Amino acid sequence: MNIWAFANQKGGVGKTTSAITLAGILAGRNEETLIIDLDPHASMSSYFGMEPETVSQGVFELFTAQSNNKTLELDSVVHPTGIEHLSIIPSSVAVATLEKRFGANNGMGLILSRVLKNASQQYSHVLIDCPPVLGLLMLNALVACNQLVVPVQTELLAIKGLHRMLRTIKMIEKSLHKKLSYTVLPTMYDQRTRASQKSLKILQDEYKDCISSQPIPVDTKFRDASFSGKPISFISKNTHGLKAYEVLLEQMLLSRVNNSENREVA
Numbered sequence: 001m002n003i004w005a006f007a008n009q010k011g012g013v014g015k016t017t018s019a020i021t022l023a024g025i026l027a028g029r030n031e032e033t034l035i036i037d038l039d040p041h042a043s044m045s046s047y048f049g050m051e052p053e054t055v056s057q058g059v060f061e062l063f064t065a066q067s068n069n070k071t072l073e074l075d076s077v078v079h080p081t082g083i084e085h086l087s088i089i090p091s092s093v094a095v096a097t098l099e100k101r102f103g104a105n106n107g108m109g110l111i112l113s114r115v116l117k118n119a120s121q122q123y124s125h126v127l128i129d130c131p132p133v134l135g136l137l138m139l140n141a142l143v144a145c146n147q148l149v150v151p152v153q154t155e156l157l158a159i160k161g162l163h164r165m166l167r168t169i170k171m172i173e174k175s176l177h178k179k180l181s182y183t184v185l186p187t188m189y190d191q192r193t194r195a196s197q198k199s200l201k202i203l204q205d206e207y208k209d210c211i212s213s214q215p216i217p218v219d220t221k222f223r224d225a226s227f228s229g230k231p232i233s234f235i236s237k238n239t240h241g242l243k244a245y246e247v248l249l250e251q252m253l254l255s256r257v258n259n260s261e262n263r264e265v266a
């Protein structure tokens, strides 16, 4: 089972869009796919018409049950998205309180990986959308995933944010004794602007071993898709943005085969 997390401490870089788009392509290929919305802002849940004020079974219930050592069937927090083969564990406003309630408790970083241990019979792919904050929720995603995607907007400030995220990854690798396999994904690339071109060049020079083979271009169709409540692959088949995500997906599926991800750090 692929477990992919989408994380960056910087906001607005394309984490949610990347997770939804890749999940949409996979579901369109009849692959059973689960998306998990770990962000209290619940953009991913809202995208599929689930309002964070009214969700009563989701990430919050999953974490509270686990922290109380209660067993909770994964199915009870999984909801349909309206797209065949695509299900979601939604977020809700209460998710914002998890950090305060349980942040310092021992073993809380392992909840998601424990829950997902038994999910491989049902799902081929699990895609986890993280909040732009390093805390309990992002930590759970980093521990559970076997691949990490770090979207970064092709602009200078976002590149500075990326350095912070990579320091976080190093720190977590040390404390978990686990190597995180990650892909830096340049997003919202506008080839007409010098700033975008310059930023992409910096990223390609600095991260040549772990950068995606091509950037995700700016594409207004993503916004159109969000109004429809469906991933872009169900709206427009021939957009530049979708094609770039299809290339990324192939790269990720291939590296899953070739990688010795999660190998122990010496």
Ligand SMILES: Nc1ncnc2c1ncn2[C@@H]1O[C@H](COP(=O)(O)OP(=O)(O)OP(=O)(O)O)[C@@H](O)[C@H]1O
Residues within 6 Å of the ligand: 010, 011, 012, 013, 014, 015, 016, 017, 018, 039, 043, 130, 131, 132, 187, 188, 189, 216, 217, 218, 219, 220, 222, 223, 226, 241
């Ligand atoms: N390639 C793209 N082209 C044009 N617009 C995009 C693209 N990718 C994302 N967007 C838009 O940019 C905005 C931010 O994207 P998104 O919500 O995916 O970022 P995020 O990293 O999840 O943000 P947050 O940290 O707030 O959760 C959204 O309005 C989205 O529709």
Ligand SMILES: [Mg+2]
Residues within 6 Å of the ligand: 015, 016, 017, 039, 043, 129, 130
């Ligand atoms: Mg988001």
